Amino acid sequence: xxxxQPLLDVRNLWIKAQxxxxxxxxxxxxxxxxxxxxxxxxxxxxxxxxQSLAGHPGYTIEKGxxxxxxxxxxxxTPEERARRGLFLAFQYPVxxxxxxxxxxxxxxxxxxxxxxxxxxxxxxxxxxVFRELxxxxxxxxxxxxxxxxxxxxxxxxxRNEILQMLLLEPRLTLLDETDSGLDVDxxxxxARGVNATRSKDRSIVLVTHYQRLLDYIDPDVVHILIKGRxxxxxxxxxxxxxxxxxxxxxxxxxx
Amino acid sequence: MSSPVESFRPxxxxxxxxxxxxxxxxxxxxxxxxxxxxxxxxxxxxRWRYTRAQDxxxxxxxxxxxxASAERKLGTELTTxxxxxxxxxxxxxxxxxxxxxxxxxxxxxxxxRTMREAWTEDPALMKRIVLSSPIRDRYFVWWNTAHLDDGxxxxxPRERPHDRPLQILWQSPNAVVVRRLLLVLEPGARLxxxxxxxxxxxxxxxxxxxxxxxxxxxxxHALLDAPGVHENWLWTTGVVVDExxxxxxxxVHAGARKARHEICVDLSGSWAQATLDAAVLLPSKxxxxxxTEIVHRADATESRQRVHSATAARATAVxxxxxxxxxxxKGVVAHQQSRGLLLDPASDINSRPELHIRSDDVLCTxxxxxxxxxxxxxxYLQSRGLNASQARALxxxxxxxxxxxxxxxxxxxxxxxxxxxxxxxLVRLLVPEVAL
Numbered sequence: 086x087x088x089x090q091p092l093l094d095v096r097n098l099w100i101k102a103q104x105x106x107x108x109x110x111x112x113x114x115x116x117x118x119x120x121x122x123x124x125x126x127x128x129x130x131x132x133x134x135x136q137s138l139a140g141h142p143g144y145t146i147e148k149g150x151x152x153x154x155x156x157x158x159x160x161x162t163p164e165e166r167a168r169r170g171l172f173l174a175f176q177y178p179v180x181x182x183x184x185x186x187x188x189x190x191x192x193x194x195x196x197x198x199x200x201x202x203x204x205x206x207x208x209x210x211x212x213x214v215f216r217e218l219x220x221x222x223x224x225x226x227x228x229x230x231x232x233x234x235x236x237x238x239x240x241x242x243x244r245n246e247i248l249q250m251l252l253l254e255p256r257l258t259l260l261d262e263t264d265s266g267l268d269v270d271x272x273x274x275x276a277r278g279v280n281a282t283r284s285k286d287r288s289i290v291l292v293t294h295y296q297r298l299l300d301y302i303d304p305d306v307v308h309i310l311i312k313g314r315x316x317x318x319x320x321x322x323x324x325x326x327x328x329x330x331x332x333x334x335x336x337x338x339x340x
Numbered sequence: 341m342s343s344p345v346e347s348f349r350p351x352x353x354x355x356x357x358x359x360x361x362x363x364x365x366x367x368x369x370x371x372x373x374x375x376x377x378x379x380x381x382x383x384x385x386x387r388w389r390y391t392r393a394q395d396x397x398x399x400x401x402x403x404x405x406x407x408a409s410a411e412r413k414l415g416t417e418l419t420t421x422x423x424x425x426x427x428x429x430x431x432x433x434x435x436x437x438x439x440x441x442x443x444x445x446x447x448x449x450x451x452x453r454t455m456r457e458a459w460t461e462d463p464a465l466m467k468r469i470v471l472s473s474p475i476r477d478r479y480f481v482w483w484n485t486a487h488l489d490d491g492x493x494x495x496x497p498r499e500r501p502h503d504r505p506l507q508i509l510w511q512s513p514n515a516v517v518v519r520r521l522l523l524v525l526e527p528g529a530r531l532x533x534x535x536x537x538x539x540x541x542x543x544x545x546x547x548x549x550x551x552x553x554x555x556x557x558x559x560x561h562a563l564l565d566a567p568g569v570h571e572n573w574l575w576t577t578g579v580v581v582d583e584x585x586x587x588x589x590x591x592v593h594a595g596a597r598k599a600r601h602e603i604c605v606d607l608s609g610s611w612a613q614a615t616l617d618a619a620v621l622l623p624s625k626x627x628x629x630x631x632t633e634i635v636h637r638a639d640a641t642e643s644r645q646r647v648h649s650a651t652a653a654r655a656t657a658v659x660x661x662x663x664x665x666x667x668x669x670k671g672v673v674a675h676q677q678s679r680g681l682l683l684d685p686a687s688d689i690n691s692r693p694e695l696h697i698r699s700d701d702v703l704c705t706x707x708x709x710x711x712x713x714x715x716x717x718x719x720y721l722q723s724r725g726l727n728a729s730q731a732r733a734l735x736x737x738x739x740x741x742x743x744x745x746x747x748x749x750x751x752x753x754x755x756x757x758x759x760x761x762x763x764x765x766l767v768r769l770l771v772p773e774v775a776l
């Protein structure tokens with residue numbers, strides 16, 4: 086990690102849901118342009134972490150600080166976080182039948198563009214941008230007419246998330262188990278979309294169970310999250326070690 | 341125990357059987373006698389728990405008054421007609437535009453007559469409609485007949501081109517308005533009808549429709565009411581669907597101080613179909629009571645009902661959906677679904693399915709759900725940069741538009757546009773009222 090101020094700085098984060106602590110004093114720093122992978126067994130708090138960062142109202146922040154680009158993230162609403170450049174790709178994208186994808190995507194992109202002082206797209210401009218980006222994740226124009234995630238296959242939902250990421254141009258992307266439920270072809274498409282957004286100005290956090298995704302998206306740092314805390318950090322070799330040995334040795338060491 | 345169908349159709353009046361009706365005067369006399377014998381429905385009837393008959397019974401002295409303020413509200417803009425299309429303006433007791441009969445939408449053999457004219461010129465047709473109407477023995481249909489100045493009879497032949505919707509706008513500034521429409525589609529005819537009412541403050545409006553679809557005829561029917569918190573209105577619609585014919589209706593409703601629509605559909609011929617869909621979007625304090633009844637009288641008849649209701653503070657939406665499958669019918673399919681979205685905790689949605697299945701060879705489903713805006717959907721949209729108000733608006737819009745999405749694709753673009761436009765208007769009206 087470079088020595089400049091990190092894009093995301095999480096310090097001593099304690100989070101509760103339904104009267105139980107899920108995160109127990111978690112620390113995490115993500116530098117600009119870095120790609121971090123967070124791995125961990127079921128129930129370790131991975132999704133809680135990224136959903137809380139996006140502002141999900143179902144979690145209570147009991148203690149700790151989160152700074153995003155020097156600003157206190159905890160004082161911001163979910164939409165303010167999105168407008169400042171934080172994007173969460175959902176593990177289970179919500180289905181909204183009746184709301185056309187095209188209508189939704191244009192409304193979202195323009196909400197973010199307006200907040201950033203950019204001119205909103207008109208219909209023609211939006212379609213032009215869509216046509217440039219959608220092929221990256223293997224989606225065609227017919228997709229604009231369909232309801233948001235309604236009746237989508239698992240792969241289509243995940244590709245829709247990545248398309249939204251490409252359209253919204255976030256500075257920090259949080260991918261919550263985006264690889265789950267994907268076959269290898271869909272995984273490659275998703276990875277292609279993610280890699281297309283990699284730059285020195287953008288950071289990515291990959292939450293995953295498996296090393297497989299890291300074959301296609303090369304992380305700078307790998308963290309292991311167990312029982313609400315990051316217990317080890319390392320290089321991609323750490324992910325391979327987990328793949329070989331599982332989490333059991335770490336859990337045993339913690340016991 | 342009497343069936344709901346029978347309970348809607350009391351015994352024939354002694355000495356005043358509808359079979360003896362041969363003229364306009366006979367029809368009125370029959371209705372007046374019926375009103376003397378029968379009391380208005382009361383709350384012992386489950387269908388009248390949320391709106392009362394008294395809500396729709398005015399002092400007759402008011403009937404010729406105009407409303408204090410004739411400022412027209414929503415409802416006059418059905419859609420923007422293309423140059424070759426037109427809106428047929430019907431005012432009470434007369435056809436609003438004297439040129440209407442010669443207009444394009446009514447050419448190609450379509451006839452438009454007043455009921456008095458039709459009783460004189462084609463009594464056989466009128467008698468057929470009266471005798472087969474599934475709503476002929478309802479209190480407010482008698483009331484309508486007894487108080488009506490005149491109504492309209494439209495007959496659509498097969499030759500009329502399909503691609504030209506007919507648009508009807510009802511309007512009158514009178515304090516009490518009594519309307520009647522008889523619509524007949526001859527064998528093989530097809531019509532897309534967009535029908536709306538203009539609303540005036542403090543009005544009481546009655547509209548009775550009798551629709552007869554002969555063999556293989558198809559009617560797509562957009563029903564648009566106009567939101568008005570200070571009005572009461574009652575629609576009663578009876579539809580007879582003959583063999584192979586199809587009736588597809590979609591109502592977009594904003595309700596009123598008290599608003600009620602009763603629709604009774606008789607699927608009387610084999611392979612007859614009916615779709616009764618509605619998007620009910622009620623602003624604060626509005627009431628809308630939708631009572632449907634679909635009677636499957638023949639083999640292989642199919643029906644589907646889908647009602648989506650959303651209510652702002654102190655609004656009340658009611659849906660009573662009755663399905664009757666008569667004995668000895670085979671291969672009947674009937675689906676009913678009701679979804680309610682409470683936009684404010686201080687609002688009411690009541691849903692009451694009633695299924696009377698008297699045959700074994702039936703596929704019948706029903707489902708009802710009522711809830712608030714999905715917090716996960718809200719968070720999803722907010723996480724994409726939309727503020728809470730924008731997100732709620734999109735979710736409400738999606739909820740309403742789903743009804744339009746599943747409406748038969750064969751409906752014309754003009755009809756779909758009219759429905760979509762009205763839905764958008766009502767969503768915009770409701771969004772500021774959605775509780776945070």
